[in-house]
Every structure is written in structure tokens, then in C-alpha cells.
Amino acid sequence: MLEIRGLTSLHVGPVDLDVAAGTCVALRGRSGSGKSLLLRAIADLDPAGGSVALEGNDRGSMPAPDWRRQVGYLPAEPGWWADGVAAHFGDWSACREFAERLGLDPEAGDWSVARLSTGERQRLGLIRLLENKPRCLLLDEPTAALDDAATETVERLVSEHCAAGGCCLFVTHDSSQFARVGARGFRLEDGLLVEEAAS
Numbered sequence: 001m002l003e004i005r006g007l008t009s010l011h012v013g014p015v016d017l018d019v020a021a022g023t024c025v026a027l028r029g030r031s032g033s034g035k036s037l038l039l040r041a042i043a044d045l046d047p048a049g050g051s052v053a054l055e056g057n058d059r060g061s062m063p064a065p066d067w068r069r070q071v072g073y074l075p076a077e078p079g080w081w082a083d084g085v086a087a088h089f090g091d092w093s094a095c096r097e098f099a100e101r102l103g104l105d106p107e108a109g110d111w112s113v114a115r116l117s118t119g120e121r122q123r124l125g126l127i128r129l130l131e132n133k134p135r136c137l138l139l140d141e142p143t144a145a146l147d148d149a150a151t152e153t154v155e156r157l158v159s160e161h162c163a164a165g166g167c168c169l170f171v172t173h174d175s176s177q178f179a180r181v182g183a184r185g186f187r188l189e190d191g192l193l194v195e196e197a198a199s
């Protein structure tokens with residue numbers, strides 16, 4: 001589904017990786033090993049060499065916003081550009097169900113961004129990503145600020161996404177989560193992927 005060939009970017013690569021439809025790949029590595037840079041290179045957010053294709057469509061063959069909608073990147077600290085929460089969503093009312101599942105107040109759309117806790121920002125960032133219905137999720141420590149219940153829901157949302165034919169790259173520092181979420185697991189070492197034992 002996602003085919004990465006000879007991907008090179010700042011401090012990363014060359015990386016070759018196939019992520020099959022329905023599969024979540026877990027990724028870990030020491031702080032500063034390049035995990036975020038790898039996800040950003042796949043998402044076409046930084047200049048990169050090599051090729052990345054989704055379902056046979058090379059990213060060079062489509063406008064960058066289309067690629068980024070289909071290959072959706074969730075940074076460890078999602079960015080905000082407006083004062084109100086709802087302004088960051090196409091249709092907040094359509095996101096209320098996700099909000100409730102993730103333990104957020106469904107009225108959070110009416111809130112200001114300034115009042116959000118770190119965990120609220122993280123969950124709202126994920127909902128914002130899912131609203132675009134990406135085929136591939138690139139999640140950078142998506143549960144680092146979450147409690148156990150919200151973490152479990154995030155993991156369930158990822159498995160539902162994969163069961164529906166999508167795929168995911170999931171960065172985590174948590175060893176048990178690494179084993180839980182990934183059908184395959186890799187360690188990033190000096191910018192290169194090293195496959196670890198399957199969970």
C-alpha cells in the first residue's frame with residue numbers, strides 16, 4: 001500500500017519500507033534518532049530524495065495537499081493557527097463522536113485553543129487528522145500525553161483504520177505499546193531502519 005524506496009532526508013535514510021494495507025508498523029528509536037524527520041519526509045513536509053507511493057500513485061504525481069490529505073501526519077505537538085478549536089475542523093459537529101470516544105467534551109469545538117491541556121491538544125490533533133479520512137496515518141507519539149483509557153481508544157481507532165483497509169506508521173517510546181500496535185516493528189538507528197521481532 002505504502003511503498004518507500006531509497007528515501008533520504010536530513011539525518012534520515014536511505015529507507016526502504018513497504019507497509020501493506022491493513023497493517024500498522026511500529027517505530028521506535030532513541031530520542032533524536034530521526035523518527036519525526038522520517039515521518040515528515042514521508043508526508044512530503046521536508047525536502048526528500050527517493051520515492052514514496054501510495055497504492056501505486058507516486059507522491060510526485062499528485063499535488064502536495066492531496067498527498068498530505070491521504071498520507072496524514074500527526075506531529076507530537078500539533079500546531080494551531082486560529083483562536084477557536086472549531087476553526088481547525090471542516091465540520092466540528094461531524095467530529096463530536098470521535099471527541100466522545102476519546103473522552104473529550106463534545107462541546108470542545110466552542111473552546112479557545114489557549115485553554116486546552118496537552119492531552120486535549122493531542123486528542124484534538126488526532127481527530128483533526130481523522131476528519132480528512134487519510135489512507136495512511138503517520139502518528140508521532142500520539143498517546144505520549146494521554147491516560148490509559150484515551151490511549152486504549154487511540155489504539156482501537158488505529159486498528160479500526162487498518163481493518164478498514166488503511167495503514168499506519170506509529171512512533172512510540174513505550175515498549176509494550178510498540179509490541180501491541182505493530183504487526184511489524186522497526187528501530188531507527190542513525191537514520192536507518194532495523195527490523196525488530198514481530199509482536
Ligand SMILES: Nc1ncnc2c1ncn2[C@@H]1O[C@H](COP(=O)(O)OP(=O)(O)OP(=O)(O)O)[C@@H](O)[C@H]1O
Nearest residue numbers: 010011029030031032033034035036037038076173
Ligand atoms: N531543521 C533541522 N535542522 C537541523 N537538525 C534538525 C532539524 N530538525 C531536526 N533536527 C535534528 O535531527 C535529529 C532527529 O530529530 P527528530 O525530531 O527526527 O528526532 P526523534 O527521533 O523524533 O526524537 P524524539 O524521540 O526526541 O522525538 C535531532 O538531533 C534534531 O536535533
